[in-house]
């Protein structure tokens with residue numbers, strides 16, 4: 001399953017994105033990165049067909065994303081949203097059931113998806129009373145339960161403690177290794193370096209660099225998108241990384 | 247366990263329907279009332295003794311039965327409409343009236359009273375209330391549309407603004423016709439007294455159909471509680487669901503409001519009660535809000551008829567005075583932080 005963005009632009013009164021060209025190949029991890037407000041979430045929404053481009057096309061398996069039926073699209077793409085709304089009164093299981101809309105309900109799969117995130121004990125808890133990080137884990141589990149070919153995650157490690165960040169990064173890798181495609185936004189440069197196959201770097205809605213992570217995630221490109229100083233460092237096992245002074 | 251409670255509610259509802267006929271200004275013994283019921287059931291009627299007078303039969307069959315069943319239908323439609331609307335708006339303090347329905351219905355009803363319209367005979371007022379309620383909802387919906395989408399917040403704000411506007415017109419009509427305020431006053435406070443079989447049949451049919459359609463949307467409405475974006479990404483056609491659900495609520499509740507007048511509180515509160523008792527999924531919230539609404543309204547009507555002999559207190563007063571404290575108590579006792587966060 002492939003996604004192709006061709007000359008995609010999206011215009012808002014005070015913001016304009018693109019043109020963006022991107023080829024999403026199956027079984028890879030893509031990261032869209034850039035400053036707050038650079039257009040990352042907007043790019044993800046365009047890929048998902050949640051908003052339509054002002055110009056250009058988004059093709060999902062060669063078909064215009066906006067022409068695919070809702071259920072069909074949900075079978076292809078799951079979305080872990082950056083903002084999590086409070087339902088009126090749902091248990092974690094109710095939230096999981098919502099993500100089963102496009103597939104056959106399966107209690108075992110709900111339990112399995114929660115177990116992957118280590119939160120099966122939350123199943124009957126009140127979703128609104130979970131902490132921000134716990135809610136985040138539930139929405140990731142829900143996306144797993146949706147069982148789509150592509151999973152988009154907008155800042156999936158927000159609010160997570162370091163253990164859970166690593167858990168999610170490992171999960172993302174495992175998902176890729178099991179053949180899923182992942183499109184993410186992340187802020188942690190080390191993590192991007194370690195897990196992603198391709199990066200797209202945005203600044204003020206414009207592509208400043210894109211390509212395989214190894215070649216693209218370097219000091220020059222990061223300087224184009226961010227203002228802080230960057231440096232390169234070597235690790236014990238001989239790999240070199242870029243990082244920012246903190 | 248859930249199903250045990252739901253069955254219990256069903257049994258309570260049946261009891262409420264049967265025993266509410268005992269209440270009224272004319273005393274008829276319970277045995278006779280049961281006989282009158284029996285005599286209306288085909289096949290069974292031949293085995294039932296007929297120890298009642300035809301006047302007693304008339305009182306039960308023509309006055310009390312349509313009123314009680316009217317309470318059932320109106321209460322159920324308000325409860326179910328409330329559950330749907332709260333899910334669409336992702337907002338616990340909304341109710342069906344908020345989308346312009348109640349003010350539209352008031353305008354329709356008050357206009358016929360003030361202008362003395364009677365183009366449709368006896369039922370001019372009901373038909374006009376129904377039509378104006380629907381019209382108001384349509385106007386609200388189309389006003390709130392932006393780029394083909396009706397965002398919940400816009401919809402809500404448009405509904406509130408439109409309700410203020412229409413209510414002001416209603417007030418103006420009443421202000422300029424002081425001598426007709428009394429008549430309109432009773433309609434505005436709500437009453438099940440004037441419900442007849444002729445009114446009840448079509449309304450019941452509409453409420454049954456719209457309720458079934460709303461129930462069939464329970465998964466979509468559940469998804470929309472997680473936000474429109476989220477719902478879309480799990481495969482829900484959000485705008486279609488919203489349009490259909492709002493239209494069904496408008497149809498069902500406009501129909502019931504047209505025969506009952508404005509009865510507040512039920513649409514707001516029953517869905518909460520049902521969430522407290524049965525959990526938040528609309529699979530249970532929609533049907534049990536209907537059940538609770540029906541039971542509540544039938545009982546409120548019993549109080550309205552039975553509290554002061556010879557006087558029927560407008561039911562809207564009872565639902566507020568009896569219902570609100572009960573709900574406040576219940577909410578403090580049971581929610582356990584459900585609406586926090």
Ligand SMILES: Nc1ncnc2c1ncn2[C@@H]1O[C@H](COP(=O)(O)OP(=O)(O)O)[C@@H](O)[C@H]1O
Pocket residue numbers: 012013014015034035036037038039040041042043
């Ligand atoms: N619907 C909208 N209306 C107006 N401005 C918007 C809208 N959506 C996003 N924006 C603006 O577009 C810019 C990019 O937003 P976004 O893609 O969410 O950024 P981020 O890279 O932080 O995810 C921001 O400045 C945001 O304020």
Ligand SMILES: [Mg+2]
Pocket residue numbers: 040041042082154
């Ligand atoms: Mg963002």
